[in-house]
Amino acid sequence: MRSISALSRRGFLTGVAALGATATLASCGYREDSESQGTGGGQAGGTWQYTDSRGRVLDGPRPERIVAQVAAAAALWEFGLRPVGIFGPSRLPDGSPDPEVGAVDLDTVTSLGNVWGEFNYDAYIGLRPDLLVSIMYTEDSLWYVPEEQADQIEKAAPTVGVDVGFVSMLDGIAKFRELAKALGADVDAEPVRAARSGFEEIDARFEEAVGALGDKRVLLVSATQDNFYVGKAAGFPSAKHFTERGMTIVEPEQTTDGAYWEALSWENAGKYEADVILYDSRAENLQGEELAGFPTWNQLPAVQAGRTIGWNPAIPFSYHSFGSQLSSITKALTQLT
Secondary structure, three states: OOOHHHHHHHHHOOOOOOOHHHHHHHHHHHHHOOHHHOOOOOOOOOOOOOOOEOOOOOEOOOOOOOOEEEEHHHHHOOOOOOOOEEEEOEOOOOOOOOOHHHOOOOOEEEEOOOOOOOOOOHHHHHHOEEEEEEEOOOOOEOOOOOHHHHHHHHHOOOEEEEEEOOHHHHHHHHHHHHHHHHOOOOOOOOOHHHHHHHHHHHHHHHHHHHHOOOOOEEEEEEOOOEEEEEHHHHHHHHHHHHHHHOOOOOOOOOOOOOOEEEEEEEHHHOOOOOOOOEEEOOOOOHHHHHHOOOOOHOOOHHHOOOOEEEEEOOOOOOOOOOOOOHHHHHHHHHOOO
């Protein structure tokens, strides 16, 4: 199992690790934001300057040995950067790659931990990191950095946090494009242009499929043995993109689990009316026959009409990965209309 907590089961929740105190920053090569002259690019082996989402300014020799949370690693990988280490969910229980790693070649990187709360600090030091990169869903909290190790990790090498909470998928990709450029990547290289062009073609087809849905209402769902969760579209980069393309997503009245989900008992699974259900397809959530074992699931109109589609809320910020998801959802939507 990837996770033992509600936090990592659904991925976008509160309680993530806090970073070290400001007093630590001077020893890690940071400068105060007021000293910043902006971000910059350059060639590999040169210098860099970058201001992360926390307002921390990093400059000096450009980092070469990067360790990244898997979602960040996947995003940077598409722009040609190759982290030496990763942490966070990278392999499924059967050993196959987790969708969250995108195109990262798992045979060429060192995994420091595959589940929530797992970070091999000794292995991290052994990688001689110049920089750690992670996404953030809450202010000043690096995703999958264990709270009890945060100070240690912060002192070992500078860290960059990229805030992706409540941003659309394309805005998230743009943030990683900026970081990759600062790290010396050629963000307009032919493979990047090809990935973007392919995504744009898929996105256009997706928008057409959404248009054909008309006024049909879509519900975002994540299911466990204990609860039936209804998602808030704005909290998920992919779902926010869906709404930007015209999809009507039912909004929960309140979010009881962080700012992302309303937790309902299975008895109340029918609280919201919907014509289509996008259900959380990550391995730790209920799927297929498991869902069919709940009578209230079978009673939902969308389920009875066969209008359920798998959706991974944690798809990485990558044209290729998100395009693949959009292509799958587009095919399913087309079959519904």
